[in-house]
Amino acid sequence: xxxxxxxxxxxxxxxxxxxxxxxxxxxxxxxxxxxxxxxxxxxxxxxxxxxxxxxxxxxxxxxxxxxxxxxxxxxxxxxxxxxxxxxxxxxxxxxxxxxxxxxxxxxxxxxxxxxxxxxxxxxxxxxxxxxxxxxxxxxxxxxxxxxxxxxxxxxxxxxxxxxxxxxxxxxxxxxxxxxxxxxxxxxxxxxxxxxxxxxxxxxxxxxxxxxxxxxxxxxxxxxxxxxxxxxxxxxxxxxxxxxxxxxxxxxxxxxxxxxxxxxxxxxxxxxxxxxxxxxxxxxxxxxxxxxxxxxxxxxxxxxxxxxxxxxxxxxxxxxxxxxxxxxxxxxxxxxxxxxxxxxxxxxxxxxxxxxxxxxxxxxxxxxxxxxxxxxxxxxxxxxxxxxxxxxxxxxxxxxxxxxxxxxxxxxxxxxxxxxxxxxxxxxxxxxxxxxxxxxxxxxxxxxxxxxxxxxxxxxxxxxxxxxx
Numbered sequence: 001x002x003x004x005x006x007x008x009x010x011x012x013x014x015x016x017x018x019x020x021x022x023x024x025x026x027x028x029x030x031x032x033x034x035x036x037x038x039x040x041x042x043x044x045x046x047x048x049x050x051x052x053x054x055x056x057x058x059x060x061x062x063x064x065x066x067x068x069x070x071x072x073x074x075x076x077x078x079x080x081x082x083x084x085x086x087x088x089x090x091x092x093x094x095x096x097x098x099x100x101x102x103x104x105x106x107x108x109x110x111x112x113x114x115x116x117x118x119x120x121x122x123x124x125x126x127x128x129x130x131x132x133x134x135x136x137x138x139x140x141x142x143x144x145x146x147x148x149x150x151x152x153x154x155x156x157x158x159x160x161x162x163x164x165x166x167x168x169x170x171x172x173x174x175x176x177x178x179x180x181x182x183x184x185x186x187x188x189x190x191x192x193x194x195x196x197x198x199x200x201x202x203x204x205x206x207x208x209x210x211x212x213x214x215x216x217x218x219x220x221x222x223x224x225x226x227x228x229x230x231x232x233x234x235x236x237x238x239x240x241x242x243x244x245x246x247x248x249x250x251x252x253x254x255x256x257x258x259x260x261x262x263x264x265x266x267x268x269x270x271x272x273x274x275x276x277x278x279x280x281x282x283x284x285x286x287x288x289x290x291x292x293x294x295x296x297x298x299x300x301x302x303x304x305x306x307x308x309x310x311x312x313x314x315x316x317x318x319x320x321x322x323x324x325x326x327x328x329x330x331x332x333x334x335x336x337x338x339x340x341x342x343x344x345x346x347x348x349x350x351x352x353x354x355x356x357x358x359x360x361x362x363x364x365x366x367x368x369x370x371x372x373x374x375x376x377x378x379x380x381x382x383x384x385x386x387x388x389x390x391x392x393x394x395x396x397x398x399x400x401x402x403x404x405x406x407x408x409x410x411x412x413x414x415x416x417x418x419x420x421x422x423x424x425x426x427x428x429x430x431x432x433x434x435x436x437x438x439x440x441x442x443x444x445x446x447x448x449x450x451x452x453x454x455x456x457x458x459x460x461x462x463x464x465x466x467x468x
Contacts, residue, residue, distance in 0.1 A: 003068065007075035015039030017080035025065075025073040026110045028052075032061040033103070047340035047353045053374035055302060060103055066371045067363070102308050107167035108221065109310045112159040116314070119152035120407035124417035127406070131420055134194070153318070153408075157182055157213060157220040164221055168228035174251055175224045181256045182213040182220065182264060203257065209265035216312050219267030223259040230254050257402055271315050278316055278325055286324070287399035293329025294395025294438075295388050298337065298373055306330075322421070327405035329436065332394025334411050335435050336442035338364035340383040341372040341388055343446030344400060348453050365439065367412025380451040390442025398434040403427055450456040 011017060014032060019040070021033040034040060040061055047056045049071075052064040065072050126145055129135040135142050152159065157179040165175035181187065191210045194201045201208045213219055234250035235243065281289055293309070300306035313326030341361035345354045353376070360371035377383040404427065405411075407418035419431040 002077075003071040003075045006048070006065075007072050007079055009048050010045065010051070010072070011076060011079060013041040013044045014061065014063075020080070022107075023076070024107060024110055025069050026106075026113070027176055028064060028066050028164040028368060029055075030063040030069060030073060031075070031106065031110070032063070034061050037061055052371060053378070053446040057302070060106070064374045065371050066375075067368065077416035088193055096119065104167055105308050105311065108160060108164045111163045111166070112156075113310075115152045115159055116156070116408045117410055120418060121415065123407040124151035124409065124415060124420070126385055127420040128417040131425070149407075154214045155179075155183065155214050156314070157216065157316075159218045160217065161224055164224040165227070168224060170224070170228045170231045171248075171251075174231070174248060175227060177252060178223050178227060178255055181260065182216075182223075185396060187260075188214075190325075196387075203261060206257075206261045208260055209268075211265050211268040213264060216268065216271065217315050217318065218271045219259070219264040221311075222263040222267045223255060226258055226263060227251060271318070274312060274315055275320055278312075279320070282324055282402065286402055287396050289325045290332070290395035290399035290403075291392050292395070293326065293391075294336070294398075295392030297330050297333035297391060298369070298377070298384060298387055301369060301373060302378070317406070317408060322404035322406045323408075324399075324402060324404035327408075327411055327415075327418075328398040328403045328431070329391075329395045331405075331411040331415070331431065332398060332434055332438040333387070333391035334367055334369050335365045335413070335438040336378060336387045336390030336394060337369040337372045338362065338443035339439040340387040340446040341376045342439075343386070343443045344376050344380060344383055344451065347447065350454050353454055365412055366414050367410030380434050380454075382449040382451045383446045386442050386445035386449055389445045390438045390440075392433045393441045394438035397437050399435070401430040401432060402428045405431075448452040 007022035010030070014034060016035065019035050021035055023030060023032040025031060037056060038404060041054070042054050045051050045063060050065065050068070052066055053364060055062040055064065060312040069417045090346045122145065126135070126142070130137060130142075158176055161175040161179035162172045165172040190201055191208075191212070191391065194208075194210045201210070211219070231247070231251045234247045234254070237252065238246040297306060300309070309326045309330070313323045316323035316325060318444055338361040341357045341364060346356065348354050357372075360375050363369075373384070377387055404421070405415070405417065405418045406421055407415075409415040409418055413435065415433070416428060419428040
């Protein structure tokens with residue numbers, strides 16, 4: 001594929017670089033915030049070879065590329081001299097508050113997914129090595145690998161601080177220094193001492209609530225959100241001759257003070273509240289949330305709102321040590337997308353569709369569903385319904401059995417080692433059964449529901465179309 005030509009086509013069809021406020025990418029799609037979406041040629045993009053689909057939801061204009069998206073993103077960056085961050089604020093942003101929040105969440109978590117996915121997969125494979133007796137926990141090799149797998153999660157506030165600052169248009173290095181305050185060894189030691197002694201910890205007379213910030217999510221997001229307001233004020237009130245010194249000083253002291261006295265504890269309370277709510281659901285209706293997530297995840301992915309679930313999953317792992325809600329539900333959904341695509345590959349007489357269905361089905365069961373979703377199931381409609389059925393049935397089983405994941409990662413077969421827990425193989429066995437249910441049910445449902453097989457010449461024309 002000619003990534004440069006594809007990037008040029010995309011740039012032309014979205015109204016040029018002047019129409020771009022900001023853009024980033026996730027595992028399979030380019031995600032644009034445009035000044036004027038009416039200038040984007042959606043039909044022209046959809047007819048471009050290399051583009052699997054176009055979605056405009058929640059204030060974002062999303063171009064689905066597939067696994068080649070990093071290459072196209074790189075070419076776009078070089079072509080438009082972008083840096084991936086917001087280039088300017090859109091004064092005419094009339095999106096709803098929910099759309100803005102979801103866009104912000106997606107913008108914060110998309111860049112850090114590779115780090116937590118890599119660490120999560122490593123942790124999962126380490127559990128597998130220990131379970132089969134291929135490595136001993138007492139060895140130095142295991143201890144060092146533990147550092148590798150834990151680093152991204154322990155220092156998650158640093159990753160989030162950097163990404164949030166880029167999304168919220170404030171200084172990323174200053175943001176990381178705020179994260180450094182929360183994770184500084186001396187501060188952590190003081191908080192630990194307060195928990196043990198019961199004595200009050202005060203800063204300039206202000207009481208500080210003891211909290212644990214390693215692996216936390218919400219406290220640092222709230223802190224950098226505050227910083228995005230403090231920094232411009234500090235810039236405005238600082239005299240020009242000494243602004244170089246006073247602006248970062250004011251930003252650091254004001255944001256840091258409010259972070260450790262108000263926002264940090266508040267974020268911890270919110271995180272613990274979410275965890276308590278999940279525990280309540282697990283106790284009285286453990287089947288409900290995984291069932292819903294398993295059934296509706298394809299539609300969340302279509303709108304990009306599935307990124308709103310990522311903080312919940314990470315928070316569950318950070319606070320409870322495992323996640324029985326987001327991970328299991330999306331595991332069933334992703335594998336069901338693959339099962340429906342495999343059914344299409346078996347039944348279709350269209351050679352190009354068969355090839356696409358097989359390849360995208362494999363990608364889906366491994367955790368990346370967009371190729372199967374946009375290239376096969378959504379295009380043929382009924383297989384998408386089959387995937388929802390398979391995901392819901394799988395989610396129901398996983399919820400009833402209380403299956404949980406112990407590490408983060410793209411939900412799919414490759415992430416199954418992350419379901420190995422301290423109780424042995426019971427949890428991962430049920431995870432495997434749930435995955436099999438998703439695959440089989442969606443496969444059979446797709447065969448029963450059927451679909452309108454595309455004509456060979458139509459697909460051939462689509463494959464040949466490539467506008468530059």
